[in-house]
Amino acid sequence: MVMWLSLSVRRLRLRPSPISVLSILSASPSSSSHRQNPSSDDDNFENSRLTTLGTLGAPTPLFTSRRALDLLSCYKLSLASISSSSGTVESGGSQRPEGGGKTQPTKSSSCWIQTFLPESVQPYALLARLDKPIGTWLLAWPCMWSITMAAPAGELPDLKMLALFGSGAVLLRGAGCTINDLLDRDIDIKVERTKSRPVASGILTPFQGLGFLGLQLLLGLGILLQLNNYSRILGASSLLLVFSYPLMKRLTFWPQAYLGLTFNWGALLGWAAIKEGLDVTIVLPLYCSGVCWTLVYDTIYAHQDKEDDLKVGVKSTALRFGSSTKGWISGFGAACITCLAVSGYNAELALPYYPFLVAAATQLGWQILTVDISNREDCNNKFVSNKWFGALVYSGILFGRLVS
Template identity: 75%
Template sequence: MPPHYHGLSKALRRREISCAAVQHRLPSPTPLSTTPNSPFRYIPQPNLTQNSCHYFKTSLNNFSSKNFNFNFFTPFGFQTLQFSTLSNKERKIEQEKTSWVDLYLPKKVLPYAHLALLDKPIGTWLLAWPCFWSITLAANPGSLPDLKTMVLFGTGAFLLRGAGCTINDLLDRDIDTKVLRTSSRPVACGALTPFQGLCFLGFQLLLGLGILLQLNTFSQVLGALSLILVFSYPLMKRLTFWPQAFLGLTFNWGALLGWSAIRGSLDPAVVFPLYLSGVCWTLVYDTIYAHQDKEDDLKVGVKSTALRFGDLTKHWVTGFGIACISSLAFSGYNASIGWPYYLFLAGASSQLAWQILTVDLACRSDCNKKFVSNKWFGALIFCGILSGRLIS
């Protein structure tokens, strides 16, 4: 192997090479194509033997400080050599970033899957738990919740969450391009056109309508009213510092709808405290989540409770957490639920307190970790309602 290739290999291992240095070390390229602005350079190798590469092809777009891809033609076809300077820990982190969506879905479907955030199911859980709470609370004492209704609402939560993400990305595409965390979203980065996004939204809403039509008339009207919140929520960050409150009103609508799907009406003494508890819960977890983007929000001019509360965030979310637990206790009491409910409620209170006390609001990864942990809060409340209803 020529000496300059040995030097290149050593430099790669030392992580001391740049794209410009690669070009400098390789022989002067002779383009084989006159295509304007081509990202590839084809470099003839006249001294190589017949069994060696005919041409060495490098893509400047594939270079980074961590990974290098060398693509070349051989007598047996096109070949790729991959070099990585990642440590085992770094490689594990990179692998964790690759979701099942990227691994198993067809490429044509991927942008739509990412638009609906299929790889991040936490949003579906947060939307589904208030529905499950309400359905279980509406069950007769000593009885399990209606399984068919649970499946319908779980599917509806999945579809409505995806539709909400689509609406949000369509309305926020200009903002998303200015924020690092959201700049790669399908509509913002151009993987999907706004028209394609609208078509996908129509498809999701059509499926959601099929779920809604299986409920009683009162629930159909109540469910249709939720669309006002679904479509208006993405605009709230431009108008008020309290978009998280509007998200709470939207995400916890199932606390009303689940009860009405079983009973055909609403019991204000039970469902209104339950709904209020969900809104306060959302103000806790989504304020923590909003701290991930507070610097970017300031730059692009959008508002959030994270910016509104600032250094007093933990005081505010503690108040909302207390209101959440108090409302859950009041709702359970009015529903004459059994004593196991309050044991689980104490466990959920501890989980919520752990989030608030330990979250590092200056650390994006820790904010996201605490946000995702709320699926366990929802599960604890559900287990409490289920066990309390079976014993009551």
């Protein structure tokens, strides 16, 4: 039996799944043959190494043997591992210890992706980080700020533009994650938080990731073409930042600043989509505020990986600032609030804007003062809380525009 399983695994490795965009959009017919609870089988699937299983790629009906199909059911274990925050939780209530060996029972982690999407689509959803929407919010808020600032006094913002930019944020953030994972796959496998990502773990091949990236960019182009010509040029120019950002951690200790330039491009684009031009007295302070905000939250976030980054040899502001982190991000936080005040003043927002801005400043100050940069979980929680900062700023801009 052991020899048979060994030969089956070898045959699986020698029969790679066909790669096409259609594999992204359609579920495998063999998925119905997968066992719902592979950990309860008589065969000891728990001890199969995820790195080996990850080389299977997307499941395809290439094998007639029931036993070969059973091996593919282990693919669920890899998906559960990816969806966990630590990258070590597996399905069936098991956890892989760092040193290998038998798994130990623990609380299982799951998300809507595993519940509602076909198995062949799940790795692509995870590649686009659809299970972690905070990045989409952080990308969308600057767009929504500028679109609302550009609205006529006393009127609601353009709802169509808000919907377009919201959809664009999902696509562009997903494309950025795909690019990042393709370029960093050799680094991600060495970092605890990222080693179970689909490309790094081998569940998706680089070619499959590249095909998915093409689909994401094609859909993004469809949204961009619905804007005016000025916005199309401005939006297309952001791709240079999107494609080059993953390389910055190899070149400079300030990749978070470069991320700020990339993530807040929507502050320029949202205004241009409404006004067909840029008012630098309004959008430039707004853009700068977003860059400073990104330096705050992504420096906090980077402290989760600082030990791994040192081992791998990549750079970050967390390593640059070290024990002086709180002083640096306090300065960036103050600059963020100041720039937001200047932008709102130049946009002639009414008085209700400023109480909301004070509340946003309080929320940002709470993050900075209370974050424990030596605690990974606290760094992540403070990072995620930035959605409330974005919401407070947006609420202020909305009310300030409606009553102005």
